[in-house]
Amino acid sequence: MIDIDRKPIETDVLIMGGGIAGLMAGIRAAGLGASVVIAEKANTRRSGCGATGNDHFMCYIPEVHGSDIGPIFEEYRRSQVGGFSDASLAMLFLRQSFDRVKDWEEWGISMRPWGHWDFSGHAFPGRPRVWLKYAGHNQKAVLTRKAKETGARIINRLQMTDVITQGGEIVGAIGISTRKEEPVMKIFRAKCVILATGCGSRLYPPPSPGWLFNTANCPVCTGSGQAIGYRAGARLVNMEFPQRHAGPRYFGRCGKATWIGLYKDPQGRIVGPFVKKADKKLGDITGDIWSSVFTDKHRSGEGPVYMDCSTTSDEDFQYMMWGLVQEGNTGMLDYMAREGIDPRKHMVEFMQYEPFLVGRGIEIDEKGETCIKGLFAAGDPVGNFRADCAGAATYGWIAGESAAGRAGRIRKFQTAEKGPLVEESQDFYGRILDRGQG
Ligand SMILES: Cc1cc2nc3c(=O)[nH]c(=O)nc-3n(C[C@H](O)[C@H](O)[C@H](O)COP(=O)(O)OP(=O)(O)OC[C@H]3O[C@@H](n4cnc5c(N)ncnc54)[C@H](O)[C@@H]3O)c2cc1C
Structure with a gap:
């Protein structure tokens, strides 16, 4: 009642x-x-x-x-x-x-x-x-x-x-x-x-x-x-x-276009066709227009796909970290700090999330x-x-x-x-x- x-x-x-x-x-x-x-x-x-x-x-x-x-x-x-x-x-x-x-x-x-x-x-x-x-x-x-x-x-x-x-x-x-x-x-x-x-x-x-x-x-x-x-x-x-959005694995959405780096496979090869150099002006639009890339590469045995920020300039990296805060992704940033994960040294695995x-x-x-x-x-x-x-x-x-x-x-x-x-x-x-x- x-x-x-x-x-x-x-x-x-x-x-x-x-x-x-x-x-x-x-x-x-x-x-x-x-x-x-x-x-x-x-x-x-x-x-x-x-x-x-x-x-x-x-x-x-x-x-x-x-x-x-x-x-x-x-x-x-x-x-x-x-x-x-x-x-x-x-x-x-x-x-x-x-x-x-x-x-x-x-x-x-x-x-x-x-x-x-x-x-x-x-x-x-x-x-x-x-x-x-x-x-x-x-x-x-x-x-x-x-x-x-x-x-x-x-x-x-x-x-x-x-x-x-x-x-x-x-x-x-x-x-x-x-x-x-x-x-x-x-x-x-x-x-x-x-x-x-x-x-x-x-x-x-x-x-x-x-x-x-x-x-x-x-x-x-x-x-x-x-x-x-x-x-x-x-x-x-x-x-x-x-739709299916994508982003860092296990983090139910913590930025995609906010990240500044290159999508790479486990052999370190660039996955998308658009950027060869990390650049804050562009990001890597591969994840926007081919968001199934993370699933596709996994299934074909060529994955997983990682975000690699090791070649991102210091200025662009600071800009990225600032953007991740503005987007409200502080839970993930806290986690990375606690676990000693530094995206400039460690590639971050991405995945495709559930449909919505x-x-x-x-x-x-x-x-x-x-x-x-x-x-x-x-x-x-x-x-x-x-x-x-x-x-x-x-x-x-x-x-x-x-x-x-x-x-x-x-x-x-x-x-x-x-x-x-x-x-x-x-x-x-x-x-x-x-x-x-x-
Ligand atoms: C992590 C993340 C990052 C994002 N980053 C960007 C970005 O940088 N740029 C961008 O353009 N978009 C971004 N988006 C998408 C953007 O946040 C949404 O498109 C936007 O919030 C949509 O606004 P809205 O008012 O339609 O819905 P919402 O802002 O989601 O608001 C819907 C509201 O309705 C309420 N509600 C739901 N059901 C009921 C009900 N039955 N009765 C009463 N209230 C109800 C909810 O509690 C909520 O407050 C992001 C989304 C996420 C999750």
């Missing part, structure tokens, strides 16, 4: 998930005067895939790249994030990305730690570089503070489970609060809902059975947004193409809206656009703006709390909680 709090919470815009996309949506919608609730399963100050930091922000900066956006668009398409995106959404993203960079810098995230726009890593030799290197270790704290200052209400430890629709339009949502010993179901009346619940991890078997929480992505992002959208009738796309869903899921239009009126999505759960943290920031902003606009045109809240979904949910989650085991 689970109790229901029968007094609905009314809000113009309800945002499910307080990651990068959710907080950016909240900041924009509240800034435009909408009442906003951000319902977050964990705590927005340290939640989601950007919890402990990121260090690359894909963007187009005209003063660096020139006035022709075309080559940057091409580069985006060839990158590890661009292949499945709708062209119109990608172009809109690139055009707005610099505005989000400037916002973040103004709010206190260091987007040019060396005083200039520094594009490095994830790069092909001789082609434009599109990933801005930034200091993202404090990004969640900064965005949380900004969302609160702007007037968004954040409710932590509230796991959202469904949206409520009437006549094909959003009227509310259901969630389960775990703030107290006994969970309580909460009902929302909302004019718009934004699904910003991040990627879908832990849906596929991990590399070994003991790895359930040592995942390549945030372990609590389990594809809720895609599931909620699907149950409500939203269109999902590209679901048949899960990112940029695979809910189809949106250029306003961030799904095919259901009043239901929006942004960030990793979107299926026809992907640009990771920069994409989450940009489409979070767009969805927040669109949702605030729509909410402003709707005069009153609908009674969401009376429908059958509420009773069905109470029964379903009550039965799970009442289980004696399992």
